[in-house]
Amino acid sequence: MTAENTAAAMAPAKHGATGPLPLRAWWVLRRYPVIPVVILFILVFSAIFGPFVAPYPTNSGELNDKLLPPLSNGQAGDFHLLGTDHVGRDVFSRLMGGARITLSIAAIALSVGISVGTTLGVVSGFFGGMVDEVITRMVDIWYALPFLLIALIMTFIFGKSLAVMLTVLALIAWAGFVRIIRAQVLVLREMDYVDAARIAGATNVRILWKHIVPGIINTAVVIASISVGGLILAEATLSFVGAGIQPPTPAWGVMVNDGRSYLQTAWWLVGMPGVAIFMVVISLNFLGDWLRDRLDPTLRQID
Amino acid sequence: MRRMMTSIVSVLGATIVVFTLVHLGPDPRTLFVPDSGYGMSRQQWEDLGDKLGFNKPLPIQYLTWLGRIVRGDLGVSLAQTRGVSEIIGGKIGATIQLAIGGWIFAVILGVTMGVTAAVKRGTVWDYAARGLAIIGIGLPAFVSGLFLILLFAVKLQWLPAGTRPPDFDIRYYILPSVALGWPAAAGLMRLVRTSMLDVLDSEYIKLARAKGVNARTVIWKHALRNSMIAPLTSMLILFANWLNGALVIEVIFGWPGIGFTALFTSVNQNDFPVLLGTVFVFILIFLTFSFLADIIYMIVDPRVRLGETAN
Numbered sequence: 001m002t003a004e005n006t007a008a009a010m011a012p013a014k015h016g017a018t019g020p021l022p023l024r025a026w027w028v029l030r031r032y033p034v035i036p037v038v039i040l041f042i043l044v045f046s047a048i049f050g051p052f053v054a055p056y057p058t059n060s061g062e063l064n065d066k067l068l069p070p071l072s073n074g075q076a077g078d079f080h081l082l083g084t085d086h087v088g089r090d091v092f093s094r095l096m097g098g099a100r101i102t103l104s105i106a107a108i109a110l111s112v113g114i115s116v117g118t119t120l121g122v123v124s125g126f127f128g129g130m131v132d133e134v135i136t137r138m139v140d141i142w143y144a145l146p147f148l149l150i151a152l153i154m155t156f157i158f159g160k161s162l163a164v165m166l167t168v169l170a171l172i173a174w175a176g177f178v179r180i181i182r183a184q185v186l187v188l189r190e191m192d193y194v195d196a197a198r199i200a201g202a203t204n205v206r207i208l209w210k211h212i213v214p215g216i217i218n219t220a221v222v223i224a225s226i227s228v229g230g231l232i233l234a235e236a237t238l239s240f241v242g243a244g245i246q247p248p249t250p251a252w253g254v255m256v257n258d259g260r261s262y263l264q265t266a267w268w269l270v271g272m273p274g275v276a277i278f279m280v281v282i283s284l285n286f287l288g289d290w291l292r293d294r295l296d297p298t299l300r301q302i303d
Numbered sequence: 304m305r306r307m308m309t310s311i312v313s314v315l316g317a318t319i320v321v322f323t324l325v326h327l328g329p330d331p332r333t334l335f336v337p338d339s340g341y342g343m344s345r346q347q348w349e350d351l352g353d354k355l356g357f358n359k360p361l362p363i364q365y366l367t368w369l370g371r372i373v374r375g376d377l378g379v380s381l382a383q384t385r386g387v388s389e390i391i392g393g394k395i396g397a398t399i400q401l402a403i404g405g406w407i408f409a410v411i412l413g414v415t416m417g418v419t420a421a422v423k424r425g426t427v428w429d430y431a432a433r434g435l436a437i438i439g440i441g442l443p444a445f446v447s448g449l450f451l452i453l454l455f456a457v458k459l460q461w462l463p464a465g466t467r468p469p470d471f472d473i474r475y476y477i478l479p480s481v482a483l484g485w486p487a488a489a490g491l492m493r494l495v496r497t498s499m500l501d502v503l504d505s506e507y508i509k510l511a512r513a514k515g516v517n518a519r520t521v522i523w524k525h526a527l528r529n530s531m532i533a534p535l536t537s538m539l540i541l542f543a544n545w546l547n548g549a550l551v552i553e554v555i556f557g558w559p560g561i562g563f564t565a566l567f568t569s570v571n572q573n574d575f576p577v578l579l580g581t582v583f584v585f586i587l588i589f590l591t592f593s594f595l596a597d598i599i600y601m602i603v604d605p606r607v608r609l610g611e612t613a614n
Contacts, residue, residue, distance in 0.1 A: 145321070
């Protein structure tokens with residue numbers, strides 16, 4: 001999808017903004033990530049307002065209305081858009097509840113990942129030498145660890161808690177930043193304007209802040225947008241194997257795991273949260289690709 | 304040589320991390336006896352600790368463990384009186400078979416889709432291939448695995464839903480391999496497509512076409528060979544990274560591999576020798592493959608010299 005996007009982005013604007021409405025709409029859809037943004041907007045909206053606008057409570061259900069298929073009515077005449085689960089909880093309301101968990105966990109893990117990863121990457125690339133060697137080795141080691149097993153070990157040692165899972169996810173996030181940011185800084189460091197600043201007597205701190213950091217912000221944003229999808233997948237996987245969020249909290253991974261036993265009779269228990277994860281991850285991917293083409297086309301290689 | 308050194312450093316570092324983590328956990332002696340030490344005198348408690356080596360400082364324990372590893376001994380399971388090597392050895396076959404199955408699927412699907420998408424760029428084929436890739440990237444393995452079971456095992460009843468019989472039976476391998484291989488195929492397809500597009504645009508392809516070489520030969524022989532350099536590396540690394548994914552697939556399909564074992568026996572039973580052994584094997588496999596990938600990369604593309612491109 002990247003080549004087309006770039007081609008579209010590079011084409012002069014006059015071709016698209018004219019013509020009959022369907023054509024114009026198609027042009028906008030191809031050129032801007034409209035659908036992903038709409039999906040992500042719904043996600044953010046449910047995360048913030050979910051508890052207030054969801055039609056039913058997330059953690060209590062009507063046992064008489066258990067395992068209702070999507071688009072059906074309960075005994076009291078209540079409508080369930082996506083059906084109900086094995087204890088009669090409304091799947092749609094639980095999905096909305098899960099949005100908050102997914103989003104907040106991804107956001108926290110990502111912010112820790114960005115700050116630690118970018119700092120280490122900048123330090124490593126800028127100062128070089130022994131510091132660089134140690135940091136690069138740390139990243140290598142981290143890449144060699146099987147993250148799911150580490151997550152299992154950690155939950156088993158420190159108990160199943162939110163903090164543990166956030167730590168694991170932040171640990172997944174940071175290493176990717178270090179490598180790419182470091183490579184970027186290695187390039188920036190050799191730029192003439194950095195030399196000029198140095199000759200003018202600027203301190204390391206000033207060079208870092210004024211000349212290096214502004215140059216890597218785009219890259220950091222792009223890596224962040226590309227890695228959120230992965231983090232959400234990782235969160236769902238951890239919750240699925242029981243090392244993450246614990247039931248009855250409606251994380252999407254937990255919902256899939258709960259629904260597993262009912263696969264034969266009630267496909268929507270696995271299907272709905274599965275599709276929710278899929279749409280969010282894909283939207284983030286498209287948005288990430290678009291941002292990358294816009295902000296930092298040289299990063300093309302890393303997908 | 305430098306590459307070897309960094310691999311070894313990585314193994315050491317990774318095992319130290321895991322070893323320390325595991326030993327921060329609850330005392331494994333509680334596995335045999337309840338917390339109160341019921342039915343066991345203080346002296347027996349300490350003796351057991353001595354026997355298992357818990358009373359020594361952590362670095363010493365690590366070195367002891369490492370020393371045994373070098374001699375090929377992964378220790379003895381605490382929960383079952385069997386060697387860790389024996390437990391892992393009994394299970395790793397299933398995991399490797401699963402990984403190979405998934406790998407074959409990923410490579411076949413990824414390469415054909417990538418080439419087709421690049422050659423027939425902008426057509427229905429291209430969009431279909433990219434659609435499949437998108438599903439592979441966005442759908443977590445545990446969801447796609449369950450969907451596959453639902454469709455092919457529950458609804459259509461074509462294939463079994465899981466487990467692995469002692470005798471080889473290809474039908475049991477299809478669904479797990481597809482579930483494991485799909486995300487990888489998606490990544491591979493994107494890589495192949497990008498590099499194929501680059502190559503198809505180059506001068507020598509135009510020359511070959513101009514000379515009148517038939518289209519199929521141009522694509523599968525001239526172009527594919529050169530565009531496989533980058534994907535080849537990732538194909539090998541893929542294998543290594545999969546052990547994570549394999550764990551989830553093993554759980555869904557009830558596949559008796561090491562991931563499954565690690566999850567259910569070691570973690571729930573606080574059996575740290577087994578856990579440590581499993582992690583060690585995983586790390587070793589990962590590093591072997593990434594090392595191999597580097598070497599092969601160098602052979603395939605002589606322009607790459609490792610010394611200059613270390614990192």
